[in-house]
Amino acid sequence: MSIIQSIQDCHHQLKSVSKHINQVHYDEHQLLVIAHPLCKAAISLQGAHLLYWQPTNEDIPVVWLSEKALFKKGKAIRGGMPVCWPWFGNTLTPAHGFARTTDWHLKNVAETEEGVELVLSLRENDTTLQVWPHKFDLEMKFQLGKTCKAELMCRGDFSATSALHTYYGVSDIDSIRVDGLGDNYVEKLSTVNLPKVTGEMTFNQEVDRIYTHPASVNHIIDRHRKIKINHFSHSDVVVWNPWADKSKAMNDLEDNSYQHFVCVETCRIHHPIMLTEQQFAHYGVEISIEK
Template structure:
């Protein structure tokens, strides 16, 4: 059982600051939605339109020590994706971000978190930057990662918004809009044809390089359809580890694989060049179609 949130203080009419073990968390309760955001990693932990269950899945075994990346939600993978550098998926999800702004509107709440270079980041990636994650939470969740080059030279980046989306049974779920080819990470990145959709009777770890901007996740058991609209991505990464891998992950529930599908807005290789003064934005929008009816 997870440790309960411990209230610290109210930040605005709909937002308060809490802690789960060592991790500071913003708790949002607005008439349009409820959500939680970890300052560690700038990580969306939950998001639910009013009267609906959360769109994103969090592991019951996630580790809240403010050192270990959190399992589930929407991790920020930056400035690289996967094993392109060390640590895996970059350092942004292992850093404590700063709260920059809270803006409340009748239709929702906007929260901005920021991260810039530090001695720790420079040891891993020797560049100056300003990263801003903006969460616009209404009846849908808009998440954007805007990274500005504040250095004196070009640098290159990759990354992903690694959304774990809730399903009732992954083996019955499907994702449409992925395009007609993918790189199979279970076959050393071999290029394979695809029929435009993907199902999850077996483990899936694929980079769809021709995916549509909008993908749809159909969850027939949960009677739900979630759309994911990505901007600034070069691919959509689709992942579900299956049972054998789930059991081996200390921070994953043994049956966790049954309850999520990952659809990621990704820059799969760290070759997106950003010049001094320029900003690159990677964004995703998560929407429960039922909530907008």
Template sequence: MTEQLFTLPVLKQLSPAITQCQIADLPILVVNHPTGRAAIALQGAHLLSWQPAGQKSVIWLSSETAFQPGVAIRGGVPICWPWFGPAGKPSHGFARNLPWQLTAQSEDEAGVKLTLTLKDSEETRTLWPHAFTLHAHFTLSEQCSIELESLGDFETTSALHAYFEIGDIAEVKVEGLGQPYIDKVASGEQAVLEGALTFDGQVDRIFTRPEAKSLIVDSALNRTLRVEHQGNSDVVSWNPGAENSASMKDMADDGYKTMVCVETAAVSRSQISTSTTPARLAIKIAIE
């Protein structure tokens, strides 16, 4: 699926490194730069792929996802905003299901920078009665960073819901999550993690005192992914497990084997944005 993104016909050349293409019914931005390549759907300002030069893909994208307007994309880095989970409808907020605008771009030998913007509309105000401006700032080079900046007067919960490509979920461990967590599989029970997180069946945990840096240690692909978190109160780790993966129409039955989510999130404590002080949430990803 990821490779398909980089063989799409070019609809518009925006700069030497940036083109606009389309997959099914969705426009996407494709970045080809000496430091690496990436793809971002304008719907949701949704990072679909990031691959540093000479490396395997870092971001996981479901082979079964629908690229349809208003339908959430499975995989990549969805922007969950202005709420996380089922706090409202649609689940994980509306920002990931709406078209954003490309409002800034630049590139040099170090990499590519893009800003996508979403503003309130009559449609959003029927779902959430607030005026807002939301920016997603992308820096794409040998590392990848996404900063979500929200301006207005409101409280939100949110997440940069990153899906990572791995070799085998049975051979992965995640370090740096912190110890206390809320176990959503066990009806929200609170527990303490001893050591690294490993995966045996469905996992859905909100770590409420995370470290600033998480490490995805992937022995199957012989690499470690570094995930740095800023502006967050929590880090969420999720894998649906075999049974749930088989029941999800936008994920292959064995899709759970090659993905793990490590999400920079503000869930247990909401973020407050004012007209003078925006709220910020950021993730930085690199291969160690």
């Protein structure tokens, strides 16, 4: 049984949230499991983490979850859409911020024939203040149906870097390309993987690159589908794939997992989010399929 099927069939139900959403206990996490006529999806309350999203007419998930993902308290989940905030990378500890390993609260739920909308919230607490001595309001809004829209909203009196570290499911990493990335990038690896076409990326080795002037729309062109990634209020796009050796070294990835996902991340890195206490700053992404 796949991990997605295991989550969808989870019998440790805590409560019914709405007609198409159940809250369940899965290992050490509480999940919101969505089974809507237009899609199936799940969100962990830890990290407001979208685990997967699969429209009902798609054979494989669009937002991809590792078959060996670990659901342990305080540990990051491999796959889905991790929320990196209020810093990106290893600037401070923990890496990529505390938002993805902290429990959020379900603030609001609505659903229609077009899909479901969920808003999760996080505020400062004794634990966050130990690593980030600031007050803040943080909300993550998901609109899930034929498309997947995710929006991060934050208030405070500081600046923050952030990423929606999305894993996209692909048929085979060797046969895809990502377009709309732009000319300028920061290479995070010592190896060289020059693009064959300016602004596009194909894959034959590990990739970890920050594109600093990307288009607002990227596509992942696969053999059987084209994933449209529409970023808004972003400044950067990160492209990442660990390739074979690093996949084998990660205990939450199968050895060949790297072949079946690519991360195309919606980011605010080189232009941090400038927060105020008066109104929410926001950025996000909308994901859809183009046939």
